Amino acid sequence: MLLHLFSIVVTLICIYTVRxxxxxxxxxxxxxxxxxxxxxxxxxxSVTVLIAAHNEEAVVSDILSALLEVDYPADKLSIVPVNxxxxxRTREIIDSFVAKNPGRITPFHRTGGxxxxxxxxxxxxxxxxxxxxxxxxxxxxxxKALIRQLVAPFFDPEVGSVMGRVVPxxxxxxxxxRLLDLERSGGYQVDQQAxxxxxxxxxxxxxxxxxxxxxxxxxxxxxxxxxxxDTDLTFRLLLAGWKTVYENRAECYExxxxxxxxxxxxxxxxxxxxxxxxxxxxxxxxxxxxTSLWERLDGLxxxxxxxMAPVLLLGWVLATMLFYLGAPIGGGTAVLALAAFTTxxxxxxFFEIAAAARLDGSVERIRLLPFTLLGFSVSMISVSRAAxxxxxxxxxxxxxxxxxxxxxxxxxxPAGRPA
Amino acid sequence: MNSVWAPAALAALTGSMVALPLTPAVLEMIRxxxxxxxxxxxxxxxxRNFARSMRRYIAPLRxxxxxxxxxxxxxxxxxxDGSYALLAGRGGDYGAPEExxxxxxxxxxxxxxxxxxxxLKDLYAADNLFGGGQNIFRAVLGEKDVFLxxxxxxxxxxxxxxxxxxxxxxxxxxxxSAETAAILSAGCKFERVxxxxxxxxxxxxxRRGKYTENAIREFPVQHGKLGRSRIRGDxxxxxxxxxxxNIIATGAVRIDEKTRILGSVKAxxxxxxxxxxxxxxxxxxxxTIDIASECLVRGPVLADKxxxxxxxxxxxxxxxxxxxxxxxxxxxxxxxxxxxxxxxVEGTVEE
Numbered sequence: 220m221l222l223h224l225f226s227i228v229v230t231l232i233c234i235y236t237v238r239x240x241x242x243x244x245x246x247x248x249x250x251x252x253x254x255x256x257x258x259x260x261x262x263x264x265s266v267t268v269l270i271a272a273h274n275e276e277a278v279v280s281d282i283l284s285a286l287l288e289v290d291y292p293a294d295k296l297s298i299v300p301v302n303x304x305x306x307x308r309t310r311e312i313i314d315s316f317v318a319k320n321p322g323r324i325t326p327f328h329r330t331g332g333x334x335x336x337x338x339x340x341x342x343x344x345x346x347x348x349x350x351x352x353x354x355x356x357x358x359x360x361x362x363k364a365l366i367r368q369l370v371a372p373f374f375d376p377e378v379g380s381v382m383g384r385v386v387p388x389x390x391x392x393x394x395x396x397r398l399l400d401l402e403r404s405g406g407y408q409v410d411q412q413a414x415x416x417x418x419x420x421x422x423x424x425x426x427x428x429x430x431x432x433x434x435x436x437x438x439x440x441x442x443x444x445x446x447x448x449d450t451d452l453t454f455r456l457l458l459a460g461w462k463t464v465y466e467n468r469a470e471c472y473e474x475x476x477x478x479x480x481x482x483x484x485x486x487x488x489x490x491x492x493x494x495x496x497x498x499x500x501x502x503x504x505x506x507x508x509x510t511s512l513w514e515r516l517d518g519l520x521x522x523x524x525x526x527m528a529p530v531l532l533l534g535w536v537l538a539t540m541l542f543y544l545g546a547p548i549g550g551g552t553a554v555l556a557l558a559a560f561t562t563x564x565x566x567x568x569f570f571e572i573a574a575a576a577r578l579d580g581s582v583e584r585i586r587l588l589p590f591t592l593l594g595f596s597v598s599m600i601s602v603s604r605a606a607x608x609x610x611x612x613x614x615x616x617x618x619x620x621x622x623x624x625x626x627x628x629x630x631x632x633p634a635g636r637p638a
Numbered sequence: 639m640n641s642v643w644a645p646a647a648l649a650a651l652t653g654s655m656v657a658l659p660l661t662p663a664v665l666e667m668i669r670x671x672x673x674x675x676x677x678x679x680x681x682x683x684x685x686r687n688f689a690r691s692m693r694r695y696i697a698p699l700r701x702x703x704x705x706x707x708x709x710x711x712x713x714x715x716x717x718x719d720g721s722y723a724l725l726a727g728r729g730g731d732y733g734a735p736e737e738x739x740x741x742x743x744x745x746x747x748x749x750x751x752x753x754x755x756x757x758l759k760d761l762y763a764a765d766n767l768f769g770g771g772q773n774i775f776r777a778v779l780g781e782k783d784v785f786l787x788x789x790x791x792x793x794x795x796x797x798x799x800x801x802x803x804x805x806x807x808x809x810x811x812x813x814x815s816a817e818t819a820a821i822l823s824a825g826c827k828f829e830r831v832x833x834x835x836x837x838x839x840x841x842x843x844x845r846r847g848k849y850t851e852n853a854i855r856e857f858p859v860q861h862g863k864l865g866r867s868r869i870r871g872d873x874x875x876x877x878x879x880x881x882x883x884n885i886i887a888t889g890a891v892r893i894d895e896k897t898r899i900l901g902s903v904k905a906x907x908x909x910x911x912x913x914x915x916x917x918x919x920x921x922x923x924x925x926t927i928d929i930a931s932e933c934l935v936r937g938p939v940l941a942d943k944x945x946x947x948x949x950x951x952x953x954x955x956x957x958x959x960x961x962x963x964x965x966x967x968x969x970x971x972x973x974x975x976x977x978x979x980x981x982x983v984e985g986t987v988e989e
Contacts (some may be wrong), residue, residue, distance in 0.1 A: 257682070257980040
């Protein structure tokens with residue numbers, strides 16, 4: 220019994236290892252798809268940009284300044300900061316921008332309602348009268364061409380949502396920020412782009428992202444009962460026959476957590492939200508016949524990605540038990556040990572990170588790779604803890620609570636921001 | 639002694655072996671040689687950015703060039719970065735055949751270049767520029783019209799404030815932009831072309847003089863939300879049919895002669911438009927797109943592999959520019975694109 224369970228764990232981990240190897244090889248040897256990047260001349264549709272802001276006094280002015288400078292027809296761009304029950308100076312800062320830029324910004328000051336980004340976005344949809352809208356978190360700093368890059372894929376009638384690339388801005392602050400920078404690179408530069416190349420399921424990430432309003436309406440709008448509205452929407456769109464596409468060159472700066480407790484809370488929220496989506500959509504996706512086999516397989520693997528951390532821990536416990544019980548596990552432990560390192564963390568296995576650093580032409584940072592083991596270990600334990608809490612909450616009937624990720628930025632980013 | 643040193647040595651050796659692979663990581667953590675944010679795109683991607691940059695670069699030469707134009711002199715000048723520039727105030731014929739011009743050159747008046755001249759640095763023309771056959775340019779900025787002779791090669795970019803007329807079999811690498819029109823002759827190779835109207839022609843140089851547009855075909859404009867039809871496999875629209883809505887097929891889409899689609903079309907493999915078919919929205923294919931003669935497409939035309947456009951096709955309209963983009967694009971003479979033609983690998987105007 221234990222031996223069978225151990226074999227299943229090893230097989231699952233090997234599947235993810237092969238998946239990561241395939242993605243990495245695809246980025247180096249496969250055909251790279253950027254089908255919408257060259258859309259230069261077009262009748263650009265009207266677009267609403269929603270900025271999710273909950274106590275964002277440290278960062279909200281940067282994103283508003285950046286959005287006022289983007290290269291998109293001003294009469295077709297509506298900027299809507301969604302000030303979600305902020306208790307700091309967020310409202311004051313937004314209102315000062317509204318006063319200085321009449322007609323450009325339409326603020327939505329949300330004073331009540333259910334907490335959480337999904338709930339705030341759901342209420343903000345009353346301000347969206349355009350066929351496409353974009354979503355940014357308040358700590359993001361869009362470049363001039365970003366809006367066009369995120370809107371261009373919507374000329375494809377099959378596209379329901381678009382995801383851009385997130386690039387950490389505060390990289391050099393701490394070891395944690397440097398590790399998160401590496402992890403983000405692997406996740407976007409290799410993982411997301413490979414899925415785009417292979418016509419799999421790139422994930423809508425909830426920020427630096429665009430959604431077709433009609434597609435969202437068709438799948439029933441925002442789900443305010445989830446902790447990860449991005450994963451939830453990715454799969455609802457997929458099940459309804461809409462594609463999510465990834466734009467690797469639509470880069471946008473973000474602030475990553477600078478303190479380990481903040482990071483732990485962030486990844487635990489992601490894990491819980493992702494696992495909610497797993498429970499909700501895995502079965503429907505498996506049965507879905509209107510989607511290609513590869514999309515379904517990749518979608519299932521994507522849904523299970525945060526469930527792999529507890530599976531991995533289980534594998535180690537089983538391996539130890541079987542060893543002391545004298546069970547004939549053969550090379551199983553070695554396989555598990557090898558595969559474990561390649562599947563730890565949030566998608567980005569260490570060779571994916573190395574590949575991403577090379578693709579980014581930023582080679583010195585590869586030297587930090589051994590330290591990613593630290594980040595991955597923290598992630599594995601946090602994600603496993605999240606899964607455990609989720610099971611307990613499910614049994615006890617407790618509602619899960621959304622936590623905002625704390626910001627560390629102390630002052631606005633100067634005009635000549637790093638690039 | 640042995641009892642003290644042996645374990646210590648073993649511990650030190652083991653510690654070194656463990657620490658050795660971590661040394662580069664520790665050094666990078668301390669020295670922080672690569673601790674800045676990755677570069678993200680800051681520019682707006684405008685095709686005219688090179689031209690704007692060159693204008694700024696040569697701005698100090700504006701007054702000396704005007705003086706040369708008045709005196710008809712040719713003089714050498716120096717830029718702020720120490721590089722030389724040749725200011726040619728005289729118009730008319732310029733240069734000897736097969737001459738190599740090694741410096742940045744600025745023409746104050748309308749000029750005709752000799753055949754087989756090679757410009758190793760950028761060229762600026764304050765008036766019309768008439769290139770000779772087999773000229774080679776690094777980059778060209780023309781304040782009025784630019785006429786390129788047959789088999790001209792532009793290595794990096796060309797921008798004209800008026801129109802560009804590219805002679806037969808010219809190779810236009812990099813970016814080509816014009817504020818009025820770009821007319822490409824048969825046999826031309828191109829990469830990225832942007833102009834209010836891009837026309838392919840058997841021989842663009844026969845149209846010397848101001849660009850005048852032929853009759854523009856109007857599109858019916860469809861307002862309101864369009865539904866979508868998803869088809870697993872192929873779909874075929876028969877001649878003369880009309881369809882309202884977006885079509886998404888996992889296989890091929892075949893739209894026969896004179897069929898009208900009041901929406902956009904997406905295919906997993908291939909799209910084929912028959913003669914005179916009209917598509918109000920965009921055409922997107924994960925494979926190839928084949929557009930027969932006299933078709934009209936209002937929106938962007940995007941393919942993962944190749945786009946083939948026959949003669950007398952119109953893509954976009956003066957009031958609704960569009961982009962045609964694919965790794966390979968092939969267009970027959972006599973077609974028009976309002977906006978951008980972008981071949982990531984190679985674009986060709988068929989002979």
